[in-house]
Amino acid sequence: MFHDPMSYSKKPLIGIIMGSSSDSKIMHSAAVILDEFGIKHEDQIVSAHRTPTRLSDYARYAEKEGFKVIIAGAGGSAHLPGMIASHTVIPVIGVPIMVYNDKANSERFKFSAFGGLDSLLSISEMPTGSPVVTVGVNKAANAGLYAVKILGNEFADLRRKLGKYKELQHKSVLKESEEMKKLGLTKFTSKKFKK
Numbered sequence: 001m002f003h004d005p006m007s008y009s010k011k012p013l014i015g016i017i018m019g020s021s022s023d024s025k026i027m028h029s030a031a032v033i034l035d036e037f038g039i040k041h042e043d044q045i046v047s048a049h050r051t052p053t054r055l056s057d058y059a060r061y062a063e064k065e066g067f068k069v070i071i072a073g074a075g076g077s078a079h080l081p082g083m084i085a086s087h088t089v090i091p092v093i094g095v096p097i098m099v100y101n102d103k104a105n106s107e108r109f110k111f112s113a114f115g116g117l118d119s120l121l122s123i124s125e126m127p128t129g130s131p132v133v134t135v136g137v138n139k140a141a142n143a144g145l146y147a148v149k150i151l152g153n154e155f156a157d158l159r160r161k162l163g164k165y166k167e168l169q170h171k172s173v174l175k176e177s178e179e180m181k182k183l184g185l186t187k188f189t190s191k192k193f194k195k
């Protein structure tokens, strides 16, 4: 099927949602990747627990809008990705978030009790029949990249850009390795991490 190679940059084909504004600090990495590839996305807050009716409304809306992928991030008991997947046939990529509350006045209460394992298991352990593809804890950038790969099945132009992205990664590792070889590990580390 023929697709205008740039149609992914005009109309949002990807919906990014998150359970709380506090998730935006992590979720924005998915947006950064999509922006890098010139992919238009629409971003919203939908809470599975605080706005349960909005969740089913959003699933209908996403289908009406013709979204091809939904990236959903949530922390703690993290029902958002799974519940959205239950309401739609659109593929859902879940981002488990390690809840971090910067307003807590003690370090002890800044992080969720299970450090992201709670959300990882809530999102990945969906029952057979209602899958959510799950990335690592706080790995929103990977969710963005995976969404680009899904769109790449339809847009040859994106497949080319993904190839280029891989090439750049390769070159950047070689460059760092050359520097490490030249400086030696001790100097390399203190330069890189400014010890």
Ligand code: RP5
Residues within 6 Å of the ligand: 018, 019, 020, 021, 022, 023, 047, 049, 073, 074, 075, 076, 078, 097, 099
């Ligand atoms: C979840 O509860 C959200 O996805 C968020 O990660 C977590 C904490 O939310 P806030 O209390 O910061 O709004 O539903």
